[in-house]
Amino acid sequence: MGRLFGTDGVRGVANADLTAELALGLSVAAAHVLAEAGTFEGHRPTAVVGRDPRASGEFLEAAVVAGLASAGVDVLRVGVLPTPAVAHLTGALGADLGVMLSASHNAMPDNGIKFFARGGHKLADELEDRIETVYEQHRTGEPWTRPTGAGVGRVTDYTEGFDRYVNHLVGALPNRLDGLKVVLDEAHGAASRVSPEAFARAGAEVVTIGADPDGLNINDNCGSTHLDLLKATVVEHGADFGIAHDGDADRCLAVDGAGEEVDGDQILAVLALALREAGKLRKDTVVGTVMSNLGFKMAMEREGIELVQTAVGDRYVLESMKAEGYALGGEQSGHVIVLDHATTGDGTLTGLLLAARVAATGRALADLAGVMQRLPQLLINVPDVDKSRVGTAPEIAAAVAEAEAELGSTGRVLLRQSGTEPLVRVMVEAADIDQARAVAERLADVVKSALG
Template structure:
């Protein structure tokens, strides 16, 4: 089984993800990412390579980051330890100081017992599949063994958070004065930097889920648990609520009534604003096949093209890079603004969403009304071969469903990449229609 998943190496800390594995992975990373023209030129000039490392607040992050630092330093790489910071902060800092690569220790929205290791290349970009494959192969090969003064140093990256916060504030097209924002930090990596930055941008800030103790990350708070945020927005009479996940690469929101605003709606608002200001490259938004039909219709009405990719922010990033596009993301809240970030950035997204509210004087509900969300039903059909998604009887069932829906909905069948499972997704004008058709198709897939 491949070590790398869709977003780095992830698993139960001290289960599959051990300190020994982290150390070996770091050593292999030094071997593979220490190659290339720029790296070789630095080494020829007598300079050691430099890596940035950061982590979310999980208690296991301490021993895993220590293992990664040991693996890198023992391979002759200087390490700048940025401490607890969001994933997008780590990615930004790599480019900001022209580091050779970087590592983020986080399992994102997963529960506290899990952890993960994400590796970024020069510039803070995610690794291509081919480079991940080479790193995995190098784990069984010869390691770099410098001695004496050639071993790497480990130092505290003392101004890491300040650099990131200044970058976020510099990106804003409008201050947030007059807005009351509730932030849910998921007891995660943004618990310090997000409230501070929103306040410095001019907002009145109420904070929940910002007391990390190493084991409460994502536990009842954050973008996967929106109930507390909605209740706090209503209780305090705030204008908007912003939710991050554990490593703060996601942003979801609630309006002043506590109504949920998802990643598709956030992208629609930002796309319209960026097109208006001439900042939406080629008037194009990049989204995955899971984005709501309502997003496509809303963007078409605004003269904005939607390019579709497979599910996963890495595929969105890949297409954005190919086309030079400036905005993309996922329904789940990974929103990528390529002018300012090389990955999804929940703090950046939340700031720009609030800036549009402040600039226009409109409520979030009013801004989100640019898009009508079609009811969406997703059924995971487990225990079936993934190939069932393309069997003749299943495809025939899909054709019947699509004919019944016409232009008022759509069907998507997607085999899981990791399990014996087929996902059946149906959108329709009503939830009842979507539920009925999804159940009928799920029965056919089981059939």
């Protein structure tokens, strides 16, 4: 069996790749791996289960709840809430595990299952491997002890989850948002109620779009992967800025008052300066990935803030933050982690903290984001090549060295193999887009010739 878990849980086309049977079996396995310590300590294990509004989430939720309860786990069903809400509630309620059903920014036919361990933390690879091993053992007929009678899990609708999470968000703010007018694009997703409520309670005037989920329209030409509607709405309403989430609201991108995009690197730059000013940017360090824009790195150096870079993926950012005690990290895509208030990327929290900085300083978002100049960045995918040789082929090494000499200190080159496809990603940053394109195309040709 190939590995079920990808970089962010188990994901696939609902009812094709991700079936009710798979969801039930994985939940039983997760109960055995993540909740067994709870049973040994003499209390009944508990799980928090949430989902985004996808239609398929309804039957998948039923399967997950059935699997957990059949394994003797009491279930707190929180309904439609963002991924970071499930992570927060798992920790706040002292649950043994959390389960979120969502495919994040993917199109509606997809869905996914993401597990959280005690405290609301993402699973390490070894825990995912253990869950897969137990799942496969059960699937192939190895018997497992099934509780009966009073030993089966009980299922409760935990309706207090919404208010508890919103209160947590508002309580994390250093100041109120009175006087701000904000457009929120909820991607017809999991934050369609949470985010507008949190911004309103914090004092902002709120205009919402993409906040009418019907189970079928999630991420459909809206949200953080489709910013055109948000840009137009911000300008139309004369708003101070706009915030866009993805389907499960663990991402946040922004649009300034003129309708210009403010990406994850720029948001990180603004929040890094705010946290340092408040004395909360531990070790004066922010964590990004190797895809962080060179302009971000240059801005942090200029401001005396160290940038630690990890592999691509918010889980690697989080691992670095937890290992070294850093307070802030994230990705260009809008996954931003503020470790004092969240155990995972939280798009609503990020948007609120960004708004709080605008309100506290009285400066426009465009002005704040101007702390960094985003250098042109061009990415070319080179398919159907032997990606394993990208780091060892001498002709590629020579071409990269030549390109780096040409770009100098105002550009950079990054070649990396895809984790899921037979292709190599060629990324070039330069002082202008024409130079970036020319260098990237030249390197892509070399990769194709050397590895094709």
